[in-house]
Amino acid sequence: MHFLVLGASAGGGLPQWNCGCRNCEDARLGVIPPSGQSSLAVSPDGESWSILNASPDIRQQMLDCPKLHPRTLRDTPVASVLLTNGDIDHIAGLLSLREQTPFSLFATGDILNVLAKNRIFDAVNRDKVLRTPISLDQEFALQPGLSARLFAVPGKVPLFMEGDTVQTDLIGEQTVGVRLTAGDKIAYYIPGCAQVTPALLDQLSDADQLFFDGTLWDDDEMIRSGTGVKTGQRMGHISVSGPDGSVAQLAGIDAAKTFIHINNTNPMLQPDGPERAFVESAGWTIAYDGQEITI
Template identity: 50%
Template sequence: MKAIVLGAAAGGGFPQWNCGCRVCAMAWNGDPRAPWRTQASLAVSLDGANWTLLNASPDLGSQIRATPALWPREERHSPIGAVILSSAEIDHVTGLLSLRERHAFDLVALPPVLDAIAANPIFAAVPARRVAASASAPIMLAGGLAAELFPVPGKAPLYLEDQDPKLESEAGETAGVRISGGGRSIVYIPGCAALSDDLRTRVDGADLLFFDGTLFTDDEMIRAGVGQKTGRRMGHMPIAGDDGSLAWLSGLPVARKVYIHLNNTNPALIAGSPERLMIEAAGVAVAHDGMEIEL
């Protein structure tokens, strides 16, 4: 089984188009320690001919053009057979509009995410067969893969929030995905607000885990002067701290662990930074665009 990181950054990409924070400034200035990253998405295949995308970022068109494995092989063709959505956030679904040119594929998500898609008429232009997943049964995909979707603690997309949003909901607004095939498994969780017993069970024994690396510290955006919300308020637990994800990941029985969906303010984006070195010392990698992992 092969995984290709199409994009590794959180919403807005890196550097973010309107941000000159310390981390983005390094990228704008061409510092080789801070290479540019597009918005998070993953491509997975077992046979090399049929590919499943995990989320469809706004950068999907350029990501496909940068990835030969996803190029058409005849006059009208695409090896993309399915797109799995982990949430209905803007940076996870907007790329669907780049797949509207009459190529049929399966769009797989938990019911709350499909409901959000169905409620927006713009997505009627996307010729996908919508497949409602459940946490109790796998979905079979082209090329011999199977996908299991399961709720993880999170929240509704920002554009669907009410006055008092539930921040650690497990009703299916945010999902993790376990892709299996050929005796191997990959778990993809680009958004997670908190750890839960079910989450620990779902990732146990995976060969590869991509996990939410949005912010290094919970108040990172506030301290950088570019936002007023904590990471947890946005539905993302921090990397650092006794209750952060790194402490959990470091002891997790998973062969390979990778942070993905990194916000533009996250100093872990900088190679050689103290934050990156701390992550790597714990046995966890940081994703970059074009990263390929074969299992």
């Protein structure tokens, strides 16, 4: 399996347009590489690609990756797009893929209903882009030679669908992880997850490669930095650090492990910082735009 990291950041990207935090300023100065909003491309052969989550930055992300350029007059090497939730940073890019070129669109029924309730997504012609609902725990062909299976992970509904009461550890079709198989290789993509449960640990036990939610370093990061008023848990994201964080909880997973969907405030983005040293010493890598991984 071949992977292209199209976007390593959480919603807003790095630098975020309205943010002057240390990471964003360093990204503007070139100290830290800028990165787009979370999206990953995967291929069984390096020629035909499936995109996992269509970020608002997808046009530039595809421009920056020659392997995703058209090969003839009207063409794309993108065979399919798969959505893992209905967040804006994962669905808005569909509107940039509306120019009448066919590909397959896969998601759970709940996620496809988010698109159906927003008429703007009708601009993506259903005659050209077939919307296929996928049941949880159902194996299906993402493209020839590449199979996928969706499974529930703790999460919440998209921000724009929240009501007065928000449950952030829902288990269902609104937030899913993806198990990918090609030949004898197995990879997982989980850009959003509120907690690591025993069921999730069991699920990941066969992983060769894991891309996992790296949004925040600790739960009150945005409050402490003055950039927000919500905790990570309130946003539906597990922290990287701490005894209940992803590094500790996933320590027993024997796979290559990569953090993706990283918020602009996360201190592990600092190349010489102790946070980055910590995650790297624990066997993790931090995704960056343009990164290529083959397993």
